[in-house]
Amino acid sequence: MKFWLPALLLLSAMSSLAASADNPPFLLPPGEFRVQDLHVPQTPLRVDAAFRVVENQTTVSGGTAVRMELLPRAALRAMQQGMAHQALAVTPEGSSGKFTSTIEDPGAYRLVISNRNLAAPVMVALSLSTDLNADVAATELPPSRRITVIAISFLIFFAMVGYSGWKLRKSALD
Numbered sequence: 001m002k003f004w005l006p007a008l009l010l011l012s013a014m015s016s017l018a019a020s021a022d023n024p025p026f027l028l029p030p031g032e033f034r035v036q037d038l039h040v041p042q043t044p045l046r047v048d049a050a051f052r053v054v055e056n057q058t059t060v061s062g063g064t065a066v067r068m069e070l071l072p073r074a075a076l077r078a079m080q081q082g083m084a085h086q087a088l089a090v091t092p093e094g095s096s097g098k099f100t101s102t103i104e105d106p107g108a109y110r111l112v113i114s115n116r117n118l119a120a121p122v123m124v125a126l127s128l129s130t131d132l133n134a135d136v137a138a139t140e141l142p143p144s145r146r147i148t149v150i151a152i153s154f155l156i157f158f159a160m161v162g163y164s165g166w167k168l169r170k171s172a173l174d
Contacts, residue, residue, distance in 0.1 A: 025054045025125040028066065033114035035076070036128065040106050046131040050098035051091075051113055055123040065093040065116040066124060070101055073108035 028034060038047070053064050070089040071079060078085035088109070091097030093116060103109065115122055141149065 023126050023128070025123045027121055028113065028115040028124050029121045030115055030117055033112050034124075036111040036113075036126070038070075038109040038111055038130075040103050040109060042132060043104050043106055045103045046100065047089075047103060047111075048098075048100050048127075048129045048131070049089075049111055050096070050127045052096040052125050053122045054125050064095045064120070064122055066095065066097075066122060067091055067093045067114050067116060068097055068099070069112045069114075070099070071110050071112060073110055076110050076112065079112065 026034065047070060049068060049070065051066065051068050053066055068091045069079070069087045071085065071087050075085040075087065088103065089099040089101035091099055111128065113124060113126065115124075140146075
């Protein structure tokens, strides 16, 4: 019994090390971007993405301006040309950022990390995970529908109570 606990702890430590080794930091030169393709065959798919600047090559007074976007594949060209484009999720510019987005339509998507700072290359660590069995968040009914549901429930309840009372009264009189 004493053997299993250290073995489980060792396996746990090895799995966490393996997860961090899969996404080593990468160098992102100034004015450049890096693209991670994402193929979505089934939906809904939840995408959890996060980045952080590990190392800044030179000190810049304005800070770092790294940004991450989740785009449909067709929107990449518009982004490259500096035109307005459709993004499913965007982080603000900074030294770190994260987002969670649910993709509803199957197809090809791209995760783009761009270094908009023209003065310094940066080392960026990216964490990306997807969940095909994403739980869709529960939503509330609008007030008018809530009132309708409550009214119908009361109507059915009182109809059943009335019918039961009528049957009891009828059997008591017999």
